[in-house]
Amino acid sequence: MPSSTVTSEQPTNSADFPWQFARSRRFSLGVPRHFTVSPDGRRVLFVRTLSGTDPVGRLWQYEDGTERLLADPALLVGAGPNAVPEEERLLRERARERTVGVVSYATDEAARLVAFALSGALWAVRTDGGTPFSVPAAGPVIDPRPSPDGRYIAYVSRRCFHVVDLAGADRQLARAEGPEISYGLAEYVAAESMHRLRGYWWAPDSRRVLVARVDTGRVERRYVSDPADPTKPPQAIRYPAAGTPNAEVTLQLLSLEGERVEVEWDRKAYEYVVAAGWDAHGPFITVQSRDQRVVRTLAVDPETGATEVLHERTDPAWVEIIDGTPARTASGALVLHEDEGDTRYLTVGGRRVTPEGMQLCAVLGVEGERVLFTASEDPLETHVWCHEPGRGNRRLSREPGRYTGVARGGTVVLAGETLRGDEAGVLRGDETAGDPPYQVLTSLAEEPSVTPRPVHLTLGERELRGALYLPSWHEEGTGKLPVLLDPYGGPGIQLVGRARGWFTYMSQWFAEQGFAVLVVDGRGTPNRGPAWEKTIHGDQLTPALEDQVDALRAAAARCADLDLTRVAIRGWSFGGFLAAAAVLHRPEVFHAAVAGAPPTDQRMYDTHWKERFLGDPEEQPENYVRSSLAGHGHLLSRPLLLVHGLADDNVAAAHTLRFSAELLAAGKPHSVLPLPGATHLPADDAVNAQLLHFQRDFLLKALEERADQG
Known part of the structure; x- marks a missing residue:
């Protein structure tokens, strides 16, 4: 048994720790997160608060070794807590979000236009200069996402789905037919248990959107009240307890001109919508049976809504959901996982590309024929890997830790827990973490007052x-x-x-x-x-x-x-x-x-x-x-x-x-x-x-x- 004696280089002062732990939101404040890389790999967008005790998220851009502040909520809507729409509050609860201000954002394909919501208002900023500007919207804004060409921003307001251009011309593409209907939002179990936090996906040509319609009319009501404030009425939520009805989820293809096409699949047999997307090969969805033993990946005909089975997986216990799958490479090869024995493999085009004993954790993204993924060869570490035909698998993170990442244009951002704590850095080209060009993004997190000695x-x-x-x-x-x-x-x-x-x-x-x-x-x-x-x-x-x-x-x-x-x-x-x-x-x-x-x-x-x-x-x-x-x-x-x-x-x-x-x-x-x-x-x-x-x-x-x- 190794000695547990602490040395003079490892001081421990735990008296302040509980307050430090609380005010730093578990040491998450001040840590860079939510990364986006531009297509040319030169720019990295991210969110970070100003210190290890500041809860207000701000939008930043890293380029040529320099960080630049793009949007500061304190300058746009004022300091202090700001009200958010109820749907946004629930989305943050599902995501276990601990900050305010800019907590999430989305960009166009070029990563030149960024959209985000502040206190229910729609804001945008261009990354090539200028200041953030407000975009008129029909009501409180949830989950704004620019179109790939940057001409429009889609959003949800009062459970209705809207698209607005940057001049403020707004189109309501789908109106909620009743209080139990919503368009463009993830239902409870999708957000809480499937890790699907979004409810719509733009087409690459920016002319159509794949949108989820959720009907919670069959779902049991629960009432959450505050006994400490008996004057406050209880809040009714729709919660599908085990063995009770789920929300009814359907998908529709909406055009900017107002056309609507229903996506067709056997919803009785496959009531869960696990994932969806729209790439150069068209829209696709993943659906799952209620007993979770069958998962199908379906190609969607964007003109008729008809679906075709691309892949089916079964398991006598349950089919595990792997974040980032399904995906498709530029050639159309399906990126999925496959379980056999005691190994979870990464497959590309139906072929296993990872060895026995390496456990696939998540697919982080696809660019061309390259697949970025996380995997574990040792239960104590999770690393970022890149698979590329002809080159096989390369591990990009080197030092011990649990990593995730995002890649584009030859640049990879690695982020995760390391032996030094939470850390994020930028890799260029074929470098690996630890090479001299590896650039660590500034973390403003507090230094914990205790030193772990596991x-x-x-x-x-x-x-x-x-x-x-x-x-x-x-x-x-x-x-x-x-x-x-x-x-x-x-x-x-x-x-x-x-x-x-x-x-x-x-x-x-x-x-x-x-x-x-x-x-x-x-x-x-x-x-x-x-x-x-x-x-x-x-x-x-x-x-x-x-x-x-x-x-x-x-x-x-x-x-x-x-x-x-x-x-x-x-x-x-x-x-x-x-x-x-x-x-x-x-x-x-x-x-x-x-x-x-x-x-x-x-x-x-x-x-x-x-x-x-x-x-x-x-x-x-x-x-x-x-x-x-x-x-x-x-x-x-x-x-x-x-x-x-x-x-x-x-x-x-x-x-x-x-x-x-x-x-x-x-x-x-x-x-x-x-x-x-x-x-x-x-x-x-x-x-x-x-x-x-x-x-x-x-x-x-x-x-x-x-x-x-x-």
Whole structure:
């Protein structure tokens, strides 16, 4: 076991960390993001705030080694918080957006015209000089996107779809027929569970648009209220819980002249629209069956709306959705993924182009015949690669980390978590990160007051990847430390890696409070192959909990300073569910837990996400019973703190409130911390800072009392 002694070059001052963590929005402020590269590769657009505590996003351009501010919201609409349309607020919630101001933007094909929304108003700026200018719009603007030729800007307003020219001549191409209809917006499950945040796509000739029409009339209503303000009426949202009807999504081809063509496919068999696009070969869509075992990629005839199957993939569990697919190269070759055995391959034109054991993570873009993608050869790292016929695969990111990127015109922007923290840089030509011409974009993020000191471990017979954080002041062999498991442990997120992210700083802060903190990515987490991911099919609890227990015991065998008589666990969302399950089902191992926003009853979670893993609750109810906390409250025998935002529209507060009622009825003492006005990602800085203190104090007290009891 490597020593955990801190050197003089690694000072740790954790007293200010909770406030620093909160005011920096998990150290995300001041970091460059949302990159666009011009066709010639000379210019890079991005969004960044002015400091590590400034929440206002501004639009920047990088060219010839120089950064230039293109749009400053403080100069355009004034400083301070500004109201946004409700649809925009919901879109930001789905994207877990933590900033205000310019939070997103879109450009024309030449990256010369940039459009963005501020406080519901439409703004644009030209990247070749000049100041931002407002564009008259019919109402509050959502998701503005210029046409490829830069003559028009499409947007959504009051659920209607509009196109406006730069002089302000506005055309309403689709009008919402009722309060449950919208055009050009992604429905809830698309944005939350499929990573599709947009609802329309321009044709390359700028004369037509592929637009999604969403009808939520069949979807169950939920009401989110603020108990702290009883004068405020509840907000009704459409939330499709597992086993209930989804929104009806159709697609239409709209011309600027007002013509409308319906896209035709078997919507009864394939009700999910996973992805869509429009390239030089025409429009295309990807649709998925309700049970998620069949995915079809369809070519769309732009004149008639008829569709043709280009590709079909099936899987007995579920077909995984890979960001960026499908795509097509200049020659028309389909870019997709293929799962076989325990490898997720990248395929181009039906041919595998990545080797066995390399796990495709996402397709980042296609230019000509080149394909930019991310892949993992080691579960602890994710790198950016370029595939090109005749040259094979080249890895562009070199240093350890988890990277993503964007490429165009021979320029690649690499961004991600590195050993130094969040970083972004520009590569030219055939360079790789680390070559002298690699230009790092300026980050204005705060420097965390704690220095992560993870010891990476491979644990148990399943070779679980773990990271152990010990206090900087602790010397091995000088005494036992209480243990805190700090997992997420569920689909879609990895916490263990050779990189510094916000979660590594938080785990180290808990270590500085006197814990040995263990973080483990178990079965069901991504980038270890499809077989690893799908071991949780039908049971999201048992494998995840087994892996935490096995990893804990294996880590204790490696490090004698871990005190297995004092073990706590904490987590948020799936991690919160896992923490509560740990003290319910394995009280002989776990002695206290903090469960934040836990989905306690899996039937209350959304259709696409939950049915993917557990099936139809009417046909396979046993999967939901074994994977829920509800119904098992009588098992509680350890201290448990439940934390939940009362405005959470993802994991409803009802999950915690109903489970608390079950615990009370069973005579099981527990604690509940409600967060008025907080969503799934609490935004209040004071709340986020105090939450860390509150969790620490609860866990230390619980383990202290256990030690006193012998």
